[in-house]
Amino acid sequence: MTAYLDFLRSKMKVAEATGFDVDDADINPDLAPHCRAIVKWALAGGRRAIFAAFGLHKTSIQLELMRLIGKRAAGRRLIVLPLGVRHEFFSEAKERFHGEFATDLHFIRRDDEVVDDDVTHVANYESVRDGKIDPSMFAASSLDEAAVLRGYGTKTYQTFLPLFQGQPFKFVATATPSPNRTKEIIHYAGFLEIMDTGQALTRFFQRNSEKANELTLYPHKEEEFWLWVNSWAVFLQSPADLGFSDDGYVLPPMEVNWHEVQTDHGAAGFDRDGQGLLINDPGASVVHAAREKRISMEARIAKMVDLIAEDPEEHRLLWHHLEDERRAIEAAVPGVRSIFGSQDLDTNEQNAVDFKEGRFRDLATKPEMSGAGCNFQKHCAWSIFAGIDAKFHDFIQAIHRIVRFGQSRACRIDIIYSEAERGTRRILEEKWAEHDRMMERMTEIIRKYGLGRLPLESVLQRSIGVDRRVETGEFFHITLNDCVDEAQRTAADSIGQIVTSIPFSNHYEYTASYNDFGHTDDNAHFWRQMDFLTPELFRILKPGRLACIHVKDRILFGNVTGSGLPTVSPFHAETIFHFIRHGFDYCGMITVDTDVVTENNGNYRLGYTEMLKDGSKMGVGSPEYVLLFHKPQTDRTKGYADERVTKSRDAYSLARWQLDAHAHWRSSGNRLLSREEWAAIPPRAVPKAFRTYSEATVYDHEEVVAIGEVLQAKDRLPTEYMALAPVSHSPWIWSDVVRMLTLNGSQSSRNVEKHICPLQFDIVDRLIDRYSNPGDVIYDPFGGLMTVPYRAILKGRIGMASELNEVSFADGLYYCREAEAKRQTPSMFDILEAPPIAPSILSPIISEPAD
Template sequence: MSAFSPEEQKLLVQVEYGQFLREKIKLAQKKGFDVPLEQIHPGLKPHTRDIVRWALAGGQRAIFASFGLHKTSTNLEVMRQIGIRRPEMFRLIVLPLGVRQEFIREAAKRFTGEQAITVQFVRTDAEIVDPTVIYLTNYESVREGKITTGRIGAVGLDEASVLRSYGSKTYQEFLPMFEGVEFKFVYTATPSPNRFKELIHYAGFLGVMDTGQSLTRFFQRDSEKAGNLQLYPHKKHEFWLWINSWAVVIHHPSDLGHSNEGYDLPPIEIRYHEVPSNYETAGVEKNGQGLLIPDVAMGLSAAAGEKRNSMAARVAKVAEIIAAAPEDHFVVWHDLEDERHAIQAAIPTAVSVWGTQDLDEREQRIADFSDGKFPVLSTKPIIAGSGCNFQAHCHREIFAGVGFKFNDFIQAIHRVQRFQQKHPVIIDIVHTEVERKVLADLQVKWQQHDEMQSKMGEIIRTYGLDQLSMQDALARTIGVQRQVAVGDHFSVAHNDCVLEALEQPENSVGMVLTSIPFANHYEYSPSYNDFGHTQDNAQFWRQMDFLTPQLLRILQPGRIYACHVKDRILFGNVTGAGVPTVSPFHAEALFHGLKHGFDYMGMITVVTDVVRENNQTYRLGYSEVCKDGTKMGVGSPEYILLFHKPQTDRARGYADTPVTKVKPQCLGDDGLPVDFDRTLPPIPGTGYSVARWQVDAHAFWRSSGNRLLGAAELASYGPAKLAKMFTELSLANVYDYQLHVDTGEQMLASKSLPATYMSLAPGSSDPMVWHDIVRMKTLNGAQAARAVENHVCPFQIDIVDRLIGRYTNPGEVVYDPFHGLGTVGVRALKLGRKGRGSELNAAYFRDQVHYLQEAEREVSMPTLFDLVALDQENAS
C-alpha cells in the first residue's frame, strides 16, 4: 500500500520526470582545468587570451577562428599552459606541410622571457624524448605510422580541415587514433564550409559525442537512399548551440566583445577568365551520337580529361596575367602534375613545390616565397593551401583551373586575404567553357559557406563562451501547452505522453496499441520531452520507465498492450565491429514490459522487403557477401510485442472484461440454423470457428517439396505480375527453396529481377508472421494528398486493424501514447471503437485531429439501409 495518495503520487512523478528531462540537455563536458586570466600570456591579443582560457577549461575543444586571428599563438599558449600544470606530459602539434616555419617563428617572436617555450619538429616517435619540449610534426608522419599517440597526453591539430584532402577513409581512420589522448584541440578557419557532417567528425575526435549518436540526434535520414542526411529543420538552433558548447567560432574580435581595430580584411576582387574548350574531344552519347560540345555535367574523370585537353590554353592565360603585372608576386594554384611542368615551361621565374619533392626543400621554398625572395610560387592547394601566410609580400593568386573541392579553394584564397594584408586582393580564376557548371557549383558552395559562417557568428555573439546561458536557452524547449480535442468517439491531447497518461483514469482503456519511438532513431520535435531526443537506448528506456507504469495503470485488468518495435542497425564504422550488427531493440522492449509488471503473451513478426532495406542501409550488399558471406545477417522485420496486464483474479485466466468471440451457427437436422452445437456442422462465415482458431493458434512450420510449375515458367510472368503471384503460390503449395532460387536466377538472366524491391517474397501461413502488410498503406498517403508534412515513421493501417479486431470489443477505448497522425484512433473509430491518445509534435497533432474528425463524420453518416430501416420504423 503506497504511503501517498493518487494526487501525491502524480505530483511526485511530475517532479521526477521534470528533473529527468533537464538531465537530457547535454552540452560538452568540461574536462580541463581553470587558469586565471592574469596567468595567460599577457602579450596575446585579448580575444586570444579568452579563447585560450576557455579551451583549457574544456580540455577537448575546437577553435574555429577566421584567417589571421592568431590560431598559431593560441595553439602554442594552450600547450604552454598544459606543460606548466602537467610537466610530465608529452605535447604534440600536428601541422600541414609548409607550416612548421610559422610556428617556429611565432615561438621565437612572441614566447620569450617568462613565457619562453621550446618547439622542435620531429618525424618519428624516437625523437620525442623531452616533455619540456612542444613537438611539431606533419600529418603525413601520423598517417604513415611514424608518429604514434601512445605517450602523447595533449595534441593540437592545426588546420585540421586538411584531413579531407586525404580522402574520407583516411579522415575517418585518423580521428580515432587519438582516442586515448587526454587533452585534444582542433584548429581551422574553415570548419565544414558546406558539409555539416564534418563538424560531427570533429566532435567524435574530441570525445564530445559519438559520431553515430550525433548523426542520429541532429540529422534526418532519407528512407530511399543511405547516407543522404540533412539537418532537421527543428534541430538547427539546438545543433548550433551544441556546436558552440565545444567549438568557438569567431570571425572578428568583436564576436567576443573586443575591438576590431587592425582586423579589417582587405577587399577582394574575383576575375574570371574563360578559355575555349577543345571541341574535337567532345566525345559521343551512349547511343553513339557525336557530341557538339563536351558534357558539362562531368564527373571527376571527365573533369580531369577536360583539364588535360585545355591545359595549353589555360597555362597561356596564366602567363599572360603574370606578364601584365611584372611588379606583383603570384601564387599559381594547379591540380595536375602536367600543369606544373607546363607552368614551369611558360613562366621560367616560377618556383614549384610538389608532393614527391624532399620535405625540407618543399618547406624551404614555401618559406622563401613567404619572405618575398622570389615572385611566383607554383603548387597545389593540398600542399600549401592551408596554414601558410603569404600576405606580407603577395596579394595576387591565379587558379589555373577550377575543381570540385571548395575547402581547398577557400583555404587557398585566404593565404593572401588575411588581416594585415596591405593591398586589395586579386584572385584570377581560369576555366574553360565546359567548366561553367563546375564553377557555378563552386560559387554555390561559397554562398553556403558564408551563410553558415554567419549563423555560427550569430550564436557566439549571442551566447559568448557561457555554457550556462546556452543550457538555459535549451531548457526553454522543455514542456508543452496542453491542448485537448474531443469528439463523440475520440479524445486526444497535444501533450507529453507521460504527462497525458497521468491524466487518464485508472483501468479506463480496453487496449493500449502504439508504435514506440525506436530510441534515438528519429526525433519528432525540437523538445527534450521527445522520446527520440535521447543519447542512447539506456536513456530512452529511462524515459519509458516513466510512461510504462502509467500504461499499466490505465489499462483494464487482463487486457492487451500491443507494442510495435523494430531492431536497430548498427554500422561497423561506428561501433568498431567492422561489420553491420543489430541492436536487439525488440528484446529490450520485451524485458522492459516484464520489468513493469506486464505478462508477456508472444510476438507477431511483420516481414519487410530485404531489397528495399538494403537500398536504405547498404548492409546486405551483394558484392560484399560474395567477398565474405559472414558479413551478411538477415533482413530486419518488425515485431508486435503482446503484453498482458494481470487480471484482478489471477486464479482465473480471463480478463475482468473478456474480449469475446461469437461462435458460428450450426445446421440443425431440419436444415435450419441453430445456436452453436459441437455435434452439428457449423455454417461457414457465421462466427469464430474451430478451424479459424486452429489457424490462429498453430506454430509456423513449413517443409520442402517440388512444385508442378517450373522456374522458367514463373520467371516469364515478369516482376509486376509475379510479385503477387509468387506469394500466393508459396501459400497454396509446399515450399521449395531451390525453385525459389531458380526462379530468381531465371529473372536475373532475362534482366527482369528488380533492384528496388523484392519480387519473390514467400508467403507466411502463420498468424504470428505477417507477410501481407501493405507497407505504403498509411496515413502518409492522405498527407501527400493534402500537401502537408509526412510522418517520418508511419504506422501501417493493416497492422492496426488486425490488432484492434483481435483484442478489443466494439465500443471500447483504444489508447495510443504516441499517436502521430492518428492512425490508431482513426482505425478504432472506423472499427466501432473509441480512440484516445497524445502527441507532442504540434503539426502531427493538428493533422490527427483533422483525420479523427473526418473519420467521426464518416462513421456517423447514415447509410441507405439505415434510412430504409428508419422509414419502416416510422411507418409502423
C-alpha cells in the same frame, strides 16, 4: 512526477569544463587581445575548438595554450600539423614569444625523438596516423588545421579518435571547420569527447529514410544546436565579434574571375556498355572527371599563360590537381617552382618559405598540399586555378592563403574550367554560399553570447513541457501532452488494448521538446525514460488484455562503432526484456516483412557490389516486429482475461479462423508464367504479379533466382524497390502488409507535412480485430497522426491517444473527426439503429490533474 522532471532536465547537454583558470597577467602580452581571451576560455574548458578566420593568429593561440599547460600541469605537449607548415610555428615562436614567455619547439618524426625537457613537441599528421608517434605519451595536444577530422569515415579520423582518447587537454584549430556541411562540426565534438558523434547525429539531424547519409539539421533544433556548439567552440570572423577592435583585421577586397575554355567533345569516349558518348560529363564518375581534365588540359594551361602575360612581374600561386598539370605548368612558366607529394620534405618547406618571403615569382602546388597552414599574403595577392573540382574545403583553403588578415592589397582570383565542368562550378558556388551562411549564423551567436556562460537554463525551461490540450468526440479522446503525464491521469484497469509504435530509441526526434523520447543519448538512456511510462501502461491496461508494441531493430554503422561493418542493435529483444521487467507476460511476436532493396537504398548496408567483394560482411534485411505483451489476469489459475475478448460463430467462422491462424493462401486455375513471360511484364507490375505467383505455388528458390536473372538480363529488375519479394505462409510473419497504406497518403493529398514513421493500417486493423472487443478503448501513448484512434473508431471501438507534436496532433484531430463522421453516417441498409455511445463514456477513465 518530480523524478520525471529531473530526468528531463538532465537531458540538456553542454560541454563540461575540465581545465583550469589562468590570470590575465600570466598570458603572453604579445598576443592580440582577442587571442588572450580565447586562450583563457580554452584553458578553462580543457577540451575546446578554435574556429577562427584566416589570419586571426590560431598559431600563437596554440603555442600559448601548450606553454601555459606546461607551466601548470605535468606531462608532455604535442601540436600536430600538416606537412609544410612547421616553419609557420617556429617563425611565430621566434617573433612573439620572448623572455619569461618564451616557448621552445621540438620537431619530431618518431617516438625516439621525444624529449623530456620543457618543450612543445611538433609533429606532422602522417607521423601520428602511421603509428610512428604515440599520442598517449602526451598529456596535452592541439591539432592545427584540424579540418582533416571533418570526414567521419576517413583514416585520419578513425585513427585519431582512439589514439587521443582520454587526454586531459585537447584542442582543435581551423578556419574552415565545416565549409559546406553543418553536420561535420560534430566530428570535432567526438574527438574532443564532448559528445559521441553518433549521439549528436541522432540528437540534432534528421535522416532521409530513402537515401543513406543524407542528414539535415532539424529546423526546430537549430537554435539549440548552435548554442551547444558555442559551449565548446569559438567561431570568430573578426576580433569585433568578441568586442575587441578590428583595426588591422579587415579582409582585403577580392575579385573572382571565372574563365571557361572549350573542350573536345569528340574525345568523350565510351560508357560502360561500349556506347559512344556525345559530350564530356566529368560528373559521371571519377574516371570521367580525370578524362575531362586530360582532354581540356592544354586549353586550360594556355589560358593560364595568357593571364600571366597580363602582369608578368607579379607574384602568383598556380593551383592545379594533376601531376600532368604540374609538369605542363613547369614547361610553360619560366622560373616556376613546385611543391608535390614525392618531393623531399625539406625541399618542400624551403620552397614554401622562399615563396612566402618573395624570393621567386610563381609557385605551382595543389590545394591538398599547400592549401592549409601556409601564409603567402606578404608578397602575393594573385591566385590562378588551372582547374577545378568539387572539393570545396580544399578550394576555399587555397583562396585564403592570400585572402586573409594582414593582406595589404586587393586580391585577384582567376579560376579556369572547361565548358564540360559548368556543373562543378555551380556546385562550388553553392557550397561557397552555404559556407558564408553558416559563418554568419555562428557570428550571430558569438556576438550575442560571447565566450561567457550561455543562458542554458532559459533554453531548457522553454523546451520542457507543453500546454495540455484535450479534444474529444463521441468515439475518441486525444490529448496534446507528454505521454507519461497523460498515462498518469488515466484510470487503472480502464484500457481494453494498447497498440503503439514506440520510438526506436534515439533514431528520430519528433519535436523540439525534451519530453520527446527520441531526444535521448542511446538505448540505455531511452529505456530509462520508458521506465517512467511502461509501469503506467501496465497499470491502466485491463487485466488479461494485450499491449501490442511495434518495433524495429537499429542499424549500427561500422564507422560509428569501429567494427568496420554494419551491425544490428537488437532493439526488439531489448523491448521484450524491458516489458517483462515491468510485469508483462511475453506472448510472442509477429514479423512484418520489409522491402530489403528499399532498405538498402536508405542505408547502403547490403550493397550488391560490397557483397561481391566480401560476403562475410553481409547481414540480411531488417523486418519490423509486433511484440505481444499480456497483463496478468486476476485469476492466474485460468488463462482468460478478466474481461474476455469474445467472438461469435456467425461473425467469425471456423474457416476464417483457420485462414487467419495459418495465413496460407492458395489459388487455382491459372498456369504458371514462363521466364520469358516474366521478362515481358512491365517492371512496375512485377511485384504484384510475383505476389500472386508466390501465393499460388510451392516456393522454389532456384526458380525465383532464375526469374530474377532473366529480368536483370532484360534490364527489368528494379533497383529502387524489391520486385521478387517472397510471400510468407507463416501466421507469425506478415508479408502482405501494404506499406503505402498509411495516413501519409492523406497527408500528401492535403499537401501537409508527412510523418517520419507512419504506422500501416493493415497492422493496426488486424491487431484491433484479433485482440479487442467492439466498444473497447484502444490506446496509443505515441499517437503521431492518430492512426490507432482513427482505425479504432472505424472498427467500432473508442480511440484514445496522446501526442507531443502540435502539428501531428492537429492533423490527427482532423482524421479522428473524419473517422467519426464516417462511422456516424448510416447506410441505406442500416435498418436497426444501435444506441449511440454516450459522450461521458470516457469520464471515469480520464481524471483531472491534481494540484
